[in-house]
Amino acid sequence: MKYLIRGLKHPQRSAVLDACGVWTYEELLRRAENVAARLLGRWELKREDRVGLFLNRRKESVALLLGVWSAGAVAVPFSARGTAREIAYQIVDAGISHIIAGPEFQKVLDAGLALRREQGVIPRVIEAASLLEGKSSP
Numbered sequence: 001m002k003y004l005i006r007g008l009k010h011p012q013r014s015a016v017l018d019a020c021g022v023w024t025y026e027e028l029l030r031r032a033e034n035v036a037a038r039l040l041g042r043w044e045l046k047r048e049d050r051v052g053l054f055l056n057r058r059k060e061s062v063a064l065l066l067g068v069w070s071a072g073a074v075a076v077p078f079s080a081r082g083t084a085r086e087i088a089y090q091i092v093d094a095g096i097s098h099i100i101a102g103p104e105f106q107k108v109l110d111a112g113l114a115l116r117r118e119q120g121v122i123p124r125v126i127e128a129a130s131l132l133e134g135k136s137s138p
Helices: 004-009 025-040 059-070 082-093 101-118 128-133
Strands: 014-018 022-026 050-054 073-077 095-099 122-126
Touching: 014 025, 014 059, 022 025, 022 059, 025 050, 025 059, 025 128, 050 059, 050 082, 059 073, 059 122, 059 128, 082 095, 082 101, 095 101, 095 128, 101 122
Parallel strands: 050 073, 050 095, 095 122
Antiparallel strands: 014 022
16 A cells, blocks of 8 residues: 555656566556456456456556556466466466456466366456557457
8 A cells, every 4th residue: 555655645756667668656556547447347347356367577567456456356366387277276266257367378378267167167368458558358
């Protein structure tokens, strides 16, 4: 919470950076609010839903995490090194209803989801870019 309060007090200060650049608190918070709005609207996320995060280490991932929290949901991170079997287990064990994933994780995520489809557990998968750029995922 201190992080967000600092951002409101100093919106032009640097908040996150990666190899592609820097976002100010204002930019980060605006993106997180947009993510939250899309999750609650288009994706019908409900308060306290569990959202799996299958993301890399970039500033966009911070905006997605804050967006999930801003929507009142619970973020459940997946290990970038996780196997299909581990992902399948985590989906059920955590009660994940939605998964936000980057394209680089699609192959292992699909394999994990295939194991769960057999049991009728199918969370909604959301492309990370669609939340950040406003595109619609299939």
